[in-house]
Amino acid sequence: MPSASWRARLKRLLPDVLLDEPMSRHTTFRIGGPADAFVTAKRAGDLSELYGFARAEDLPVTPVGWGSNLLVLDGGVRGIVLALGGPYARLRFSEGGLVWAGAAVRLPRMIVACAEKGLGGAEPLVGVPGTVGGALVMNAGTRELEIGDVTESVDVFDPESLETRRLGGAEVRFAYRSSSLAGSLVLGGTLSLKAGEPGDIMERVRRFQRQRLQTQPVHTFNVGSTFKNPSGRFVAKLIEEAGLKGRVHGGARISPMHANFIENFSAAAAADVLALVELARSEVRRREGLELELEMKIIGEAAPRPA
Ligand SMILES: Cc1cc2nc3c(=O)[nH]c(=O)nc-3n(C[C@H](O)[C@H](O)[C@H](O)COP(=O)(O)OP(=O)(O)OC[C@H]3O[C@@H](n4cnc5c(N)ncnc54)[C@H](O)[C@@H]3O)c2cc1C
Incomplete structure (x- = not known):
C-alpha cells in the first residue's frame, strides 16, 4: 500500500495531481492499472518541485507522452507518472528552417503546423501519433525518416541538479527505435527543416496519411509495432x-x-x-x-x- 502521507503531501504541493489514476486513460491501447499519482507539469517550476519531492520521498518518476508505445501492466505504476503540458506543448519557429517543439507536442500537429509555415522534410512522421518527447526518446521513424535525422538539439531536465541542459544533436546517440535519451526527461527539441511550398508539403503529408490508412489498423486501440524488425527481415x-x-x-x-x-x-x-x-x-x-x-x-x- 503506498503511504497515504506522501500522496497527501504531493496533493498539497501540486493540487492538480490525480491519485489512483487508471493508466488506461493515458495509453492508446486503453490498457493499464492505476498510477499511484499522475502529474501533468504545466509550469516550468513544477518540475523542480516534483523531482525535489520525489528525491526527498525516494519515489520513482516515470515520464510518459501520449502512451502510444506503452503497455502498462494490470497492477499499475508505483510512484509518480509524469506527463508534460503548458510550456512544453508549444512550437516556436525561427530563422533558417528551425522549429523548437515542446516535448508534449504531438507529431501530427507539429508536421501540419510546419507545412502551413512552408517547412517540410519531416512529413513521413505524420502518421506517428506520439509526442515529440516520446519520439526523440524512441527515435521514432519510418523507412523514409527517423526523427534523429532532423534533430539539431534536445533539451533535457537533469533530476540531480534540477536544471535544464541543451544537448547538441551530436551529443545524442540515435539508433533504430532507441536513443541515448532513454532514462532522462526530455523537455523539447529543435528540428531542422527545409523551406518549400506549403501546398506541396501538405500534399506529401496527405500521401503519407493515406498510406497508413491502407496498411495499418489505425482506428483500433493499439501501440503500433509490437516488435522491432530483425536485421533484413519484416x-x-x-x-x-x-x-x-x-x-x-x-x-x-x-x-x-x-x-x-x-x-x-x-x-x-x-x-x-x-x-x-x-x-x-x-x-x-x-x-x-x-x-x-x-x-x-x-x-x-x-x-x-x-x-
Ligand atoms: C497507430 C500507431 C502507429 C505508429 N507508427 C509508428 C511508426 O511508424 N514509427 C514509430 O517509430 N512509432 C510508431 N508508433 C509508436 C509510437 O507512436 C512512437 O513510439 C512514439 O514515439 C511514442 O511517443 P509517445 O509520446 O506516445 O510516448 P510513450 O508511449 O508515452 O512513451 C514511450 C517511451 O518514451 C518515454 N517518454 C515519453 N515521453 C518522454 C519524455 N518527455 N521524456 C523522457 N521519456 C519520455 C516513456 O517513458 C517510454 O519509455 C505508432 C503507434 C501507433 C498507435
Whole structure:
C-alpha cells in the first residue's frame, strides 16, 4: 500500500495531481492499472518541485507522452507518472528552417503546423501519433525518416541538479527505435527543416496519411509495432507465416490487418497482450531461430497492489 502521507503531501504541493489514476486513460491501447499519482507539469517550476519531492520521498518518476508505445501492466505504476503540458506543448519557429517543439507536442500537429509555415522534410512522421518527447526518446521513424535525422538539439531536465541542459544533436546517440535519451526527461527539441511550398508539403503529408490508412489498423486501440524488425527481415511477415494473424487471447488479438500490431478489441488486460507477445516470440523462435525484440515499452507491475 503506498503511504497515504506522501500522496497527501504531493496533493498539497501540486493540487492538480490525480491519485489512483487508471493508466488506461493515458495509453492508446486503453490498457493499464492505476498510477499511484499522475502529474501533468504545466509550469516550468513544477518540475523542480516534483523531482525535489520525489528525491526527498525516494519515489520513482516515470515520464510518459501520449502512451502510444506503452503497455502498462494490470497492477499499475508505483510512484509518480509524469506527463508534460503548458510550456512544453508549444512550437516556436525561427530563422533558417528551425522549429523548437515542446516535448508534449504531438507529431501530427507539429508536421501540419510546419507545412502551413512552408517547412517540410519531416512529413513521413505524420502518421506517428506520439509526442515529440516520446519520439526523440524512441527515435521514432519510418523507412523514409527517423526523427534523429532532423534533430539539431534536445533539451533535457537533469533530476540531480534540477536544471535544464541543451544537448547538441551530436551529443545524442540515435539508433533504430532507441536513443541515448532513454532514462532522462526530455523537455523539447529543435528540428531542422527545409523551406518549400506549403501546398506541396501538405500534399506529401496527405500521401503519407493515406498510406497508413491502407496498411495499418489505425482506428483500433493499439501501440503500433509490437516488435522491432530483425536485421533484413519484416517481423509482420514472420508472424503471419507462423499462422498467427488474427490470433485472439482474451480481449486482445494479433491484428488481422498487420501482424506486428496487437489490438485491444474487447476490454483486454495487459496479461492478454503479453500472452500474444510470448506466443509470437516462441513461434518465430521455433520456426526461424530468431529472438524478437520488443519495440513497445512495458511499465508497471503485473500483480494488483495489495489492499
Ligand atoms: C497507430 C500507431 C502507429 C505508429 N507508427 C509508428 C511508426 O511508424 N514509427 C514509430 O517509430 N512509432 C510508431 N508508433 C509508436 C509510437 O507512436 C512512437 O513510439 C512514439 O514515439 C511514442 O511517443 P509517445 O509520446 O506516445 O510516448 P510513450 O508511449 O508515452 O512513451 C514511450 C517511451 O518514451 C518515454 N517518454 C515519453 N515521453 C518522454 C519524455 N518527455 N521524456 C523522457 N521519456 C519520455 C516513456 O517513458 C517510454 O519509455 C505508432 C503507434 C501507433 C498507435
